[in-house]
Structures are given as structure tokens and as C-alpha cells.
Amino acid sequence: MSSMSGDVKRNRKQLSKQSSAQGDARRDRWKKHRIERRAEFVDAALRALDTHGPEFGMEDVAAEAGVTKPVLYRHFTDKADLYVALGQHGTQILFNRLMPALNEELAPLPRIRSVIDAFFSTIEEYPNLYRLLARPSHTVERTPDSDIVGEDKEFIATAVTALLGDYMRAFGLDSGSAEPWAYGVVGLVQNTGEWWLERRSMGKDSVVEYTTQIIWAAIDGICRQQGVIIDPNRPLEVNKVIQFSPLSGSAEEAAE
Secondary structure, three states, X not given: OHHHHHHHHHHHHHXXXXXXXHHHHHHHHHHHHHHHHHHHHHHHHHHHHHHHOOOOOHHHHHHHHOOOHHHHHOOOOOHHHHHHHHXXXXXXXXXXXXXXXXXXXXXXXXXXXXXXXXXXXXXXXXXXXXXXXXXXOOOOXXXXXXXXXXXXXXXXXXXXXXXXXXHHHHXXXXXXXXXXXXXXXXXXXXXXXXXXXXXXXXXXXXXXXXXXXXXXXXXXXHHHHOOOOOOOOOOOOOOXXXXXXXXXXXXXXXXX
């Protein structure tokens, strides 16, 4: 009897483990399904943006996705939730283009130009998405995690601060000015981008070149005041690379 009782306990324990494993597998499949469905609805929201502009409604997204609004609300609690998902998607697009440009092993001037071009190319391709994120609609309730453009500005300025600071130390300059420089540069590019999206009084290549020249003139002028002359079209001996994650909000530099 004792042996049979032990077998029963072992069988029950094994069945319990199998049931638990099956439950975990079902939860993983459901989680994956929800992630995929949310991504599909974000794509639909981007199409609704193109068609209706930043004032699109949830019904527009549902129509683009081919579902009813109740189905959409199973995956997003409200428009603010969808707004945050759009912002995260936009951030990923921007950083996928910006960080490789920032880390290109180019001379200073072409490197700056490449970064500026990456930003302007992104907002040119997704103008309504940028407008939505930069100037949220009054119909969308603001939440602590909904200031996507502000967060991106912080991430980028952190990366640029690390990059400038290390270069300044390499040239024997005071790196204390790296942070205000970085925020000034990022603010300049962002404000110029918003102006350009609304006016379109010149082509993208022209505004990229003007912005590049302004930034380089500031860097070159400060360096010359300290007796440091840098050839803008010659790669520097020390190339600084930023390892940066917008999710963690941290930046690390490495020399190559």
C-alpha cells in the first residue's frame, strides 16, 4: 500500500508539473499574440495619421485595422495608451537611424552632417507622427510617460554629452561645457526641424547643410579660442563610439 501511495503522489506531482508547463506555454502564446496585435494596431494608427492627420480618432484606427472599436480597446485602454505606443514606435525608428550615424567613423563635419540628415530624413518620412508627438492634441490626456519627444531629447542629449565630453578631454579642453553644448545643439536641431516641417521653404538637403554649418561653426570657434585647430574633413585619430540604449536612458562611450 505504501508503494502504491508513493506512486500516486509522484503521478500527481508529474501531472501538476505538466499542467503548469502547459499553462505557462498558453500564457506565452497569448502574450506574443497581444504584442503582435498591438504592433498591427500601431501600424494602422500610422496609416490613420497619414489620412486624417494628428487629430485622428480611435474609430479611424479601428477602420484602418478592419476591426471594431471594442476590439481595439481590448489592446489599448484609451487614446493616451495608443499615443504612448506610437511614441515608442517613433523613438525606435529615430534611434535606429540616429545612433549608427552618430557612430560613423567619419571626419567631424561629415559625421555631424550624417547625424543631422538622419534626423531630418526621419521627420520628413513621418511628419504627422512627429507633429503628434511634439504637439500633443488637447483631446489626449497627458501622462508622465507621454512626453515622448522630451524623453528622446534627454536620451540624445545624454549621448551627445558623452561624445563631446570625451573629445574635449582628448584635446585637453574643459569638458564641463559638454552638457550645455549638447542640450543647445539638440534644441537647435529640434526647433529647426519643427520650423522646417511647417514652412518647407527649402529642400531637406539645404536645411541639413545650413544646420550642419551652424553647429560646426560653434564647435570650431570655441576650439580656436582655446588654441585647438581641427580639420573638419579629416578623421580624428581617436574615434569615440556611443553604446546607447533609449530604453535604459544610459550612454557609454568607447574609444576605437
